[in-house]
Amino acid sequence: MATAPAKLILCGEHAVVYGRPAIALPLADIRATATVTPLPGGSGPLISAPDLGGQWRITERPDEPLSGLVMAVIDRFGVPPDIEITIRSAIPIASGMGSGAAIATAIVRALLAYSGQTLPPAAISELVYESERGYHGTPSGIDNTVVAFEQPIWFQRRPSLPPLIEPLPIGAPLTLVVGDSGVRSPTRLPVGAVRERWQADPARYEALFDQVGALVEQARAALATGDAVRLGPLLSANHELLREIGVSSPELDRLVAAAHAAGALGAKLAGAGWGGVMLALTTPAQAATIAGALRAAGAANALVTTIAATG
Numbered sequence: 305m306a307t308a309p310a311k312l313i314l315c316g317e318h319a320v321v322y323g324r325p326a327i328a329l330p331l332a333d334i335r336a337t338a339t340v341t342p343l344p345g346g347s348g349p350l351i352s353a354p355d356l357g358g359q360w361r362i363t364e365r366p367d368e369p370l371s372g373l374v375m376a377v378i379d380r381f382g383v384p385p386d387i388e389i390t391i392r393s394a395i396p397i398a399s400g401m402g403s404g405a406a407i408a409t410a411i412v413r414a415l416l417a418y419s420g421q422t423l424p425p426a427a428i429s430e431l432v433y434e435s436e437r438g439y440h441g442t443p444s445g446i447d448n449t450v451v452a453f454e455q456p457i458w459f460q461r462r463p464s465l466p467p468l469i470e471p472l473p474i475g476a477p478l479t480l481v482v483g484d485s486g487v488r489s490p491t492r493l494p495v496g497a498v499r500e501r502w503q504a505d506p507a508r509y510e511a512l513f514d515q516v517g518a519l520v521e522q523a524r525a526a527l528a529t530g531d532a533v534r535l536g537p538l539l540s541a542n543h544e545l546l547r548e549i550g551v552s553s554p555e556l557d558r559l560v561a562a563a564h565a566a567g568a569l570g571a572k573l574a575g576a577g578w579g580g581v582m583l584a585l586t587t588p589a590q591a592a593t594i595a596g597a598l599r600a601a602g603a604a605n606a607l608v609t610t611i612a613a614t615g
């Protein structure tokens with residue numbers, strides 16, 4: 305049995321696909337789980353995902369990205385193939401919380417554990433990236449990276465080099481409220497739409513991505529000193545840029561406005577947008593009020609989470 309965490313993009317989503325930096329955080333308490341059990345000889349691999357899409361033999365659905373991932377790991381690492389892989393996840397799908405990356409990471413970890421092997425996070429992240437491409441088209445790689453490393457990261461793609469991945473110093477604990485719009489939106493749709501707009505008007509979108517990148521640089525400095533009062537407005541400015549990029553939605557804008565009205569230090573959509581979740585940065589004292597305000601404004605769910613300071 306193995307698990308992997310959900311994730312949040314604190315700032316820099318979308319621009320990260322185009323080479324600007326972004327900051328991502330693991331959510332240790334919200335996890336996907338994969339359990340591997342033996343089947344009789346000759347059965348072949350079976351995936352059981354009661355919460356997701358039922359049960360299938362991977363030979364029946366070879367084009368399904370998880371089938372491809374399981375086959376690749378079995379072939380490459382000599383994992384005994386007569387197995388049932390049962391997946392359970394507390395992470396809402398298509399919500400911007402990295403459900404796909406967490407499920408894939410839990411599967412890789414569980415297959416390796418079943419065959420008595422381990423791999424470093426970077427190698428697990430690479431395997432998961434291949435399966436994420438099946439879901440998302442042109443992912444930056446930030447989701448699989450933060451989920452496999454399970455620590456706050458600074459992430460930046462580089463031309464003809466592996467991405468820059470750095471652990472991110474956090475000077476003081478951060479309190480976040482995560483509000484779920486309840487609207488499910490697969491990552492590849494807004495990512496594809498942004499690509500079309502960028503192709504149609506590269507100068508405008510490059511300029512927007514530059515502005516996002518500059519905010520992310522400032523956010524890194526605010527995080528390092530634990531300065532939430534400085535970080536908040538940077539997150540809110542990132543939301544305005546995401547609106548201009550065209551990936552917000554009326555539901556997300558309403559939740560962001562409700563968070564501000566309830567006293568948040570800053571708020572923004574988190575992840576690919578058009579649906580899924582938003583986050584609000586707050587003092588611990590104000591967190592319950594903001595969660596209540598988000599529910600009153602229509603959030604399907606609102607949870608308070610704390611990101612620990614790094615040592």
Ligand code: MEV
Pocket residue numbers: 313316317318319320321400440442443444445446447491495575576
């Ligand atoms: C999704 O969590 C983040 C996006 O920037 C897409 C990606 O980086 O692959 C929207």
